[in-house]
Amino acid sequence: MEEASLSTTTLKRSLTTKDLAIYGIIFMIPVAPVAFYGSFLQPANGMVALAYLIGMVAMLFTGFSYASMSRRYPYSGSVYTYVQQGTNAGLGFIGGWGICLDYLLIPTITYLISASFGHELIPSIPTWAWIVVVAVFNTVVNLAGVNFVSKFSWALFALQAIVLLIFIGATLRLLFLGQIHPNLVAFYNPSHFNINGVLQATGIVIVSYLGFDAISTLAEEAQDPRGAVGKAIIIAILGIGTLFVVTTFLAGWAVPQYQNLNVDTAFSQIINRVGGPVLVRLTDIVVILSFGFAGGQEGQTAISRILYAMGRDGILPKRLSYVHPKYKTPWVAIILVGIISLVLSLTLDQNTVSNLVSFGALFGFLLLNLSVIWKFYLKGEKTVLGTLKYLVSPLIGFSVSLWIFLSLDNLAKIVGLVWLVVGFAILLFNTRFFTKSAPHLEL
Template identity: 35%
Template sequence: MTHPAPGEPLASPTELTAQVTEGRFKRVLGTPSLVLFGLVYMVPLTAFTTYGIVTQLTGGRVPMTYVITLVAMVFTARSYSRMSVAYPYSGSAYIYTQQSFGGAIGFLAGWALLLDYLFLPMINYLIVGLYMNQTFPSIPNWVWIVGAILLVTVLNVIGIVSVARANFVIIAVQTIFIIAFVVFAIGSATGHHVDPLLPFRGDGTVTGLGPLFQGAAILCLSFLGFDSVSTLSEEAKDSTRTVPRAIMITTITAGVIFILLAYFSQWAFPSNKFTSADTASIEVVASLGQQWLSVLFIAGFVAGGMGSALTSQASVARILFAMGRDGVLPSAIFGRLNKRFGTPVVPILIVSVVSLYAAFADLLTISNMISFGALIAFSCVNLATFKHYFIDRGERRGWHAVNNLVLPGIGFGLTVWLWTNLTGMTFVVGLSWLAIGFILLLIVTRLFRRPTPTLDLKE
């Protein structure tokens, strides 16, 4: 986990008092708070979310799959870092693509980004429902899902202060579990003489590189969090310094945690046969024979799901706010901040209503949809980095050629490669979503007879 730099304490509740001046966010978040936001958004225990699904898909090679995903994400995180310096505004990939390629392309990138942001709170609510139902079978999933949505909505309406405060507790619980889990997993593996390379070689039931890349495409959802940091650019102190640093720290720290958790999970439970792939992690933890650890896992995992829902809903509300402020979406609905709480209340409520679909969805479908939207947005940001620095600013000589052409080019190639490994149904739903966005764009621009509204960066 990360710690504050010397001389930079974690922001206190007083420092995190978010207010709005003339319809704008107040800059109150430092690097530690931004990193904490990103890590809670990603959820350190998210390695267990799709663990059973990817274990069966790859034949027990989840750690290797995470290595592939991390490599791809580091290149893309670097592009986000650089674009957050160029455009330190709320809106993430939407703003970066809009300013580099124009309003129309920016709108479609933002629309694709909305897909994964809308589904991410949903997957967290579904996880809360699944695991709480496992713990209390007499209470159906939907009760837990609706209750979680109501609680998270209230906290998000109150403001970013509530998010920052809750993050500390959530990370603390998960850190305690991770340490205990690793210790007991090592002890279990030592007693059974487990091959230390087994998590990378697999159990032999599935071979080849293809399944690894299919698994990596699914695991992209684990890394959704470094990009969410960029959505807080208008609430960050010295954003051109703190946001890029927080993006890279969040990405690498989370990636290492995911790899370690997947690795020791294979040690603890070297099998891909689960009662339910959706909740396979419960069986993994239970195999260690420590009842209190299973209880702590459920508590930490559910808390993590709530925390991720809290932060992901905060992020998507700010994306909708940015698009509403531009006039791409109706500004009277999406582009206003509540004067009392300083938050985009209407977008928050809209996300809550959409999230009710979690009561009917399945884990694999939501996972793929999140990755579809994310990988499109990631591709656009890599291209925007090339366009802004290499083409528009003409930084092409020496190291600049590597920095502005080669590295974002690698990031783009890797994200497109992962994107093509998603399922056919994912493309049907995802491309349908983009078609709806294109129709909305036609309406807003009156068949392109009017320019697409864009953010006035002089404001």
Template identity: 55%
Template sequence: MTTQSNLKGILNTKDMVIYGLVFMIPLAPAAMYGTYLGPSSGMVALCYLIGMVAMLFTGLSYRIMSKKYPFAGSVYLYVQKSLSPHLGFLTGWSILLDYFLMPATVVIIGSSFGNSLIPDIPLWAWSLFFILFSTITNILGVEWLSKCSWVLFVLQILVLIAFVICTIQVLVNHTIHFNTISLYNPDGFQISGVLQATGIVILSYLGFDAISTLAEEAIHPEKTVGRAIIWSILISGIIFFLTTFLAGMVYPDYQTLNPDTAFLDVVNFVGGKWLTTFTTIILITSFGMATCQTSHAAVARILFAMGRDGVLPKAMGRVSVKFQTPYVAIAFVGAIITPISLLCSLDTIATMVSFGALVGFIMLNFSIIWKFYIKDRKLRSEKSAAWKYLLLPLIGLAVTMGIFVNLDMEAHIVGFSWLAFGIGYLFLVTRGFSNPVPQMELG
């Protein structure tokens, strides 16, 4: 092992799109479909559609920043260089909350499905297996990560294809009838409830941000990162929308569904026991292995970037000579998510996961406007400047701000408490804000 900070750049656009899609989990609606039904009054497809639009505008801002700063660190680096090192640290600190909770969340979901399939294996054993698998494969390198991502992505798509085919069959047989309740329910429409559910749905789109954390492991990151982000948002959004639209059409009487097993009940209705079992197995591998791997990798790269800068302990910036991965950060993430996965319930952390991401998205969109439109007179004079550097990020800012305001109160309490702790930590690191915030000098 060594303290050098050179990562191995081998990923192409397709690899990074698949990485993002696996992070976002094509089967994500299957795990938390019941959670979304109540606040959205059954309009889950509408929530995913709003989420896709919101993330697409923000994704365009990521594309601009990834071209300007093709380095690991994501919004931490982007805000640091565009606004100020202090705000960059606090933005990175905020999104760390989500990135630590995300792998723990998917481990809990994967373990619950595993335990339901094989009750003799306890939840804690499933959790430890998933975390150990993720830690080892992440240390081994992005080649392993990429290969696993491709395999597990294909398996998820097979499940979705089977679900679509079975739904079409019961529709043709007149067992169900066409309806649009998942898109618009006139009897229960409340914009506050839809936005609250969308705030949780945003969790499913976090993978596009994670793509930017692998910038230093990509081929031509100034091009591949932005392309992969846009494609992953579009593809995942279409998949999420189609899946939840069909689920709503199959079971319009959503109030009778068990929130814990809602989507599997829908699957069982259209496909029977074989499709339910197949879906459960793929959910175990998708959440417990695939997304645990990718989310683990993302938070490790944020820690790596902050450690390399010196704003976190320098050990976080260490890279393995043999595998060219940030092994200290990866091992640290594994150690942190273990107690969270074992001791916390899904209900406790599910509503908190989007806080940091939304803070990051808000700060990123504002950074685009500030740096490229307000401060840079040369860019502002370009023909498309008002569209690219003002209007689009302003829409992204407005939509993400609207979702952020409508987050659950518990998410705000935990999120702002975490942010306050980060301010205290920054106060100590900078000796009462008298010293500059450590940061990497870009060549």
């Protein structure tokens, strides 16, 4: 591989605002509550819709910060690029390195969930076989190009929309028949209200919103990165957040006695209550496709673009920035992520991974919101509009993210801190103990 091929071949610009928004929504997996609902029930004491609502508010204000950065810096790399350009290269690398932890775990948890549902559907196929097939398929699709990923996303979005519309319609039917009754248990349960538990659940919920960040990793593959990326981010957050809140709110109507639900099959029990076994089977198939092939595929796309940006800048090995001359995709980064995801999926269990996610994303969001304040307010616009956009809004995003960050599981904090220490060591090595500048993108 010649050095010229690492630097002269660029990513293909083909994605519209709609493509980016759907990519983000599919990354966040509209049917995610089906798989995660049970794990939220106990810490949130049934107030799952409240956890999703808090998560949406936190991500919306942080999404405004992303939109501001994407207009100024229309490049791949997400938090890594935005914090680097907004503050300095060293801090940018630490922020990007932090969010890489979550992105490496996203395909892992989606493969594990897909495999567990697949094994339940067809017991004769072991979970490891599901994982291998899905991981290899997703890697091949990613190597073929982001256009192919986008078309696949649209198809799976339609499948998930159909299942959720059937669930909503079936729930409303029971309401009209008088078999279920409206209640607020999913938002506020006065006899079991515990804000710390809700925030703990919100910390896990955040992983369901990570797709909006993934949109920014495709900036160099968008037709209009300065305008499309920010719009797509806000559309994706509002769209998926509303869907999550409505779905879990109606789940509280269907089965308000959440203590009677099995945490491993909670939402399946609810679906069976409103739609019967046929809807349960259809939902299981859609979950397998959505988590394994949509969420896992797009998680691999996103992390490969961050590694591509870091490799291009030289903070990580240059080989990661190799772009295939025909397919216009970062092949080395994609293959590396595919191998790592496969190994992690075959060695870790779902509970462990679900407790680890969100640390890196929240850490990155904290740095990014502060970067907006530093770059656009303290060093820039101090008008009334500028104060609202570049001080008040990112401060709200920072505060809510910090609130959730401090409520994360202790295991997530320990593993996250170890990961950041490794990143700091890489930074020390590349800067010769800060005797020279960290490698960064020259605009």
